[in-house]
Amino acid sequence: MNNNKFSNSLSKLSRLQTVNVKIGNISLGKDYPVRTQSMTNTKTSDTIQTVKQCIEIANAGADYVRITVPTIPEAENLKNIKSGLLKNNCNIPLIADIHFSPKAAEIAAKYIEKVRINPGNYIDKKISRNEYSEQEYNAELQKLEQKFTNLINICKQNNTALRIGVNHGSLSARIMLRYGDTPQGMVESAMEFLRICKKQNFNDVVISMKSSNVRVMIQAYRLLVNKMFTENMMFPLHLGVTEAGDGIDGRVKSAIGIGTLLNDGIGDTIRVSLTEPPQDEIPVAKAIVNYFEKKLTDKTKVDLPQKINFNFFEYNKNKTADIFGVGGKNKPVVIADLSDIKNLSYNDIPSTPNFADFIFTDKIIPENLFQNIKFICNYTVFNNQKNTFPYFTYNKILQSSKKSNKLNFAEITNENINQEFYKNIDKFKDCIFVLSSQKINSYLDKRAVFLKFFDKKIKNPVIVKQEYNENNLQDFIVKSAFDNGGLFIDGFGDGIFISNKNKTISKNDINKISFSILQAARVRISKTDYISCPSCGRTLFDLQTTTEKIKQVTSHLTGLKIGIMGCIVNGIGEMADADYGYVGEGKGKISLYKNKELIKR
Known part of the structure; x- marks a missing residue:
């Protein structure tokens, strides 16, 4: 067993072989598409409004609807909500969201298709104490098993599925004292319940490991999968970044967190948690799933080092050299593509939330080179202009004499990284690599290059580049975050360079998204x-x-x-x-x- 295993393969995308779980009339797991869901924000005691919103969410394309159930009376009202939906010819499976009340969970399990419980507050209370003895810790586990087994038995009798939904923000005091506020603590919180499920031969279980911190969320899911591989179980996973926010930032956070894990083959159902109307979450979730399904069609394997010693469970910034303020201890830079603007003026330069660090103009040299703005141009028009640096393809930079004595950019792909490349590496001492990919699964392709550089201890800074051709802003947000965010989560990348051929998406929006990706990955903070x-x-x-x-x-x-x-x-x-x-x-x-x-x- 590989102690670092968290996916089927790092070289080829395939979904984890999770067990299939029947949730009403819509199953999930390895044999089914990735499912989507949202959650009502009505009072569960208000049957009419809750039924109405469930139908709106279903009509938006969701596979499931989750409903909060804070009290026993609201748990009892689930039967009225279910009845109201059936009267309106809506048979979408319902999920009860339970915190603090095992009794409410037991009632809900009799009426609807799935119950979500939070291990952090299902049994354990937020009591104030400094330590647990081993005897006290085990006594709590026995109490947990007894109470949780009651719920399992009710679920068995009613064909009700369970979700063990861990939240980073509500770990129990017992877990916090032993493991701290960590991804490891989240994993152990889930595993305590999963071991009971296995002992009771109950397999209709889904797991989630949610956090508002995208990095913590990704690490927790990877650690959980690693633990399940070790303990010979593989339950399906529900993915989501909790408290993601709204607008561009909420979509970027969700697409990075969910997309990075889907790129690892992890995930059977997702929710995009936005501070917006619940039905607005579904088109974003569908965009993520559709993009993932496209990536699954790529059956090619990317070339990787023979042995990978990289730690995907912790954040460590990959060490690179500082070349003219890029790489080293500097924050990742943003490059804006303005190469399609012939008469570039200062007002054309995107500035929200910040000015891009470099402006790519290709074969156009602006007549007025603005103070404090750095430009990147095609090497064929480079002539040591002030604050301007040449851009090469890999083959051209080896042949060209038109280099800057300060800084050069060379675009590379995974196909360029071979023995000849390693032999020539000393020729690139003043060079920043711009890593691009034309593969359907560009994330795996680019990650392979970073792993090769890590293996060979190559210290050149690397800019992550990807070009799109989208006419819809939401699709551009989802794809650019899905493809690139996870690389920064893992400590790779010294900058980002994303562009879009279709002019319907503004340069300023692309600039916002670039900075938002870096902020969501927690590698460069540029706004509140x-x-x-x-x-x-x-x-x-x-x-x-x-x-x-x-x-x-x-x-x-x-x-x-x-x-x-x-x-x-x-x-x-x-x-x-x-x-x-x-x-x-x-x-x-x-x-x-x-x-x-x-x-x-």
């Missing part, structure tokens, strides 16, 4: 970071309006992290690394936090 939940029936205020108001007065606070939480369920946990938090505590009440400290109610 918002951790806002998607809203559900537990939400205690108008989350969308409140989020927008908070953004209007805080968007200038670059680098500040602000959490906006509809209720206390994930509350200060999910915004653990936020500088300030705004949390619903009761009807008409919110609490303000600085770090994890309550400062005002």
